[in-house]
Amino acid sequence: MIAADLLLALALLLLAAAALLARSVQIGSVLFIAFGLVLALVWVRLGAPDVALAEAAIGAGVAGALLLLAASEFESRRSGSASARAAGPRLPWPRPQRSRPRWVLGALALACAGLLLLAAQAIEPLAGAATEAVAHALPQAEIAHPVTAVLLSFRAYDTLLEIAVLLAAVVAVKAAPAPLQRPLPHDPVLARVTALTVPLALLVAVYLLWAGSSRSGGAFQAGAVLAGAVLLARFASLPLDPQSHLTRPPLLALGLAVFILIGLGAGALAGAALGYPAGWVKPLVLAIEAALMVSIAATLVALFGGGKAA
């Protein structure tokens, strides 16, 4: 076990360093995706399969793909106009007079990380106080899976604000117009594989949503898988391309709206905002999670932006 741990930790550090030191950001993004997948293994090793699912789908997949897309766009446009590269800065801001003292910054970062490690080592472990509290309160929550109970019952306020942050981010992203994407060349192999993969991904998304109430899974993982299916269909130029409808504002705001409405309505019956009346917990939580899944999928697709060149 310890050897596997050391191997995982070593792979994690090597991949992180390789991603940051890669020759180009494109290569770095691909290495970052690999880093995220190894990190997902680490989460499984540490007993957090929910985090592993989210890391693999969102942390590695979506974040890495966003960076890769932007790096590829920069690369293709720069090689397209080599003269622009030599033109120098076009903004009237003055150039800094002297180069930055890199070793000072390096030493400061090293000191910060060292202090962080010392502080973390000095923290007394809480001896599972939170785990016990959750296990104690779980029967009242009527949700079998502790992580889902924390996300949607005990600390539902956090999740509500998280959805609000996601909505704010997508509004900001949509405010800066993306350049229109060139139509991708038709790839028969990719189209065929995608035609097989997309129905499977839809099934997995619905399963993850349903499983979230009793074991690992939930709206975030399901939404990420759904968004992956939609984006895959788009990149393969399948006729199934609901993304222009999927990223409409009503769908983006659906999750937050349903969460607030149920939180207030059911909360009025239960006597506390964001509470649920006894006996109704599972259907209400599932309704919230279904709305969240649709909104999260729409949000992730919208974050990629750049609709079809009409």
Next chain:
Amino acid sequence: MNGAESGTGSAGLSALWELLAGQFDGGFGGGFEGGFSIWLPTGSALVLFGLLGMLLAASILRKLLAFNVMGSGIFLLLLALRPTGPDGVADPVAQALILTGIVIALAATALGVRLARRYFELTGQTELPEDRDTARDD
């Protein structure tokens, strides 16, 4: 699941650990008795890599990459600080916090990437003016 980390294996483990992780904390041996974790130094090292990347890289996209690596290190520290439960399941509150953190980090990354693309569109540059004197990369 964590039986190997406590009890009889602990002494040999500590020796191995001091051998392998000497570069992280030279004379620091205090944290061993409470069931040490290799994930604390790993998380700290990831934070260090991310910090260095954010400070020293010129390209905006590379800074965002470093931001994500740094976030991963923080999440790792957050979970490593909570003891795993008796059935091998990690602290659900920490798990929920990390789930929220992953989504928020993604939102920040997406916003940063879109701003970088817009900046590139307007100026043709992939790094901010104050970073431009360093070597052009990406």
